[in-house]
Amino acid sequence: xxxxxxxxxxxxxxxxxxxxxxxxxDRPQGIKIALAxxxxxxxxxxxxDFKDGKSKWTIPDNIIKDKEFLLxxxxxxxxxxxxxxxxxxxxxxxxxxEYGLKIIKKEIDNLSSLEDYRIIVLN
Numbered sequence: 001x002x003x004x005x006x007x008x009x010x011x012x013x014x015x016x017x018x019x020x021x022x023x024x025x026d027r028p029q030g031i032k033i034a035l036a037x038x039x040x041x042x043x044x045x046x047x048x049d050f051k052d053g054k055s056k057w058t059i060p061d062n063i064i065k066d067k068e069f070l071l072x073x074x075x076x077x078x079x080x081x082x083x084x085x086x087x088x089x090x091x092x093x094x095x096x097x098e099y100g101l102k103i104i105k106k107e108i109d110n111l112s113s114l115e116d117y118r119i120i121v122l123n
Contacts, residue, residue: 001065001066001069001070001073002061002062002063002064002065002066002069003059003061003062003063003064003065003069003090003093004061004086004090005058005059005060005061006058006059006090006093006094006097007056007057007058007059007094008056008057008058008059008094008097008098009051009052009054009056009098010052010053010054010055010056010057011052011054012057012097012098012101012102013054013056013057014054015034015101015102015104015105016030016031016034016057016101018105018108019033019034019101019104019108022108022117023117023118023121028063031059031063031064031097032063032064032068033100033104033121034097034100034101034104035064035072035093035096035097035100036072036100037100037101037103037104037121038095038096038097038098038099038100038101038103039072039075039076039079039096039100041099041100041103042079042096042099045080046095046096046099048095059094059097064093072093073089076089076092076093076096077089080092104121107120107121
C-alpha cells in the first residue's frame with residue numbers, strides 16, 4: 001500500500017519548497033509533515049478551496065508507503081468519520097496536505113526573527 005500520484009497546487013508547491021528550506025529536509029519528509037499538520041488541525045471534512053492559477057506539481061507515487069500510509073489512512077478515516085475507498089483516500093490526502101501547507105505558510109510568515117520553525121512545527 002502506498003499513495004498514488006497527486007497534483008499539488010502551485011501555491012502548495014511554493015510552500016513545500018519554503019518548508020523544506022526552513023527545516024533543511026527533503027520534499028518527501030515535508031509532504032509527510034504537511035499531511036500530519038493538516039490532519040492534526042482539522043475538525044472533520046475540509047473544503048476544496050486550494051485552486052490557483054499556477055501550474056501544478058505532481059507528488060509521485062510511493063512517497064507515503066507501508067505502515068506510514070496505513071497510519072495516515074486510518075487517521076483520515078477517523079477524522080472524517082466515514083468509510084473511504086482508495087481514490088477517496090488519495091483525494092483526502094491531497095486536501096489534508098494542501099491544508100497543512102496553508103497552516104505552515106501562516107506559521108512561517110508569523111515567525112519573528114528570533115524564532116526557529118523547528119520548534120514551532122512541533123505544536
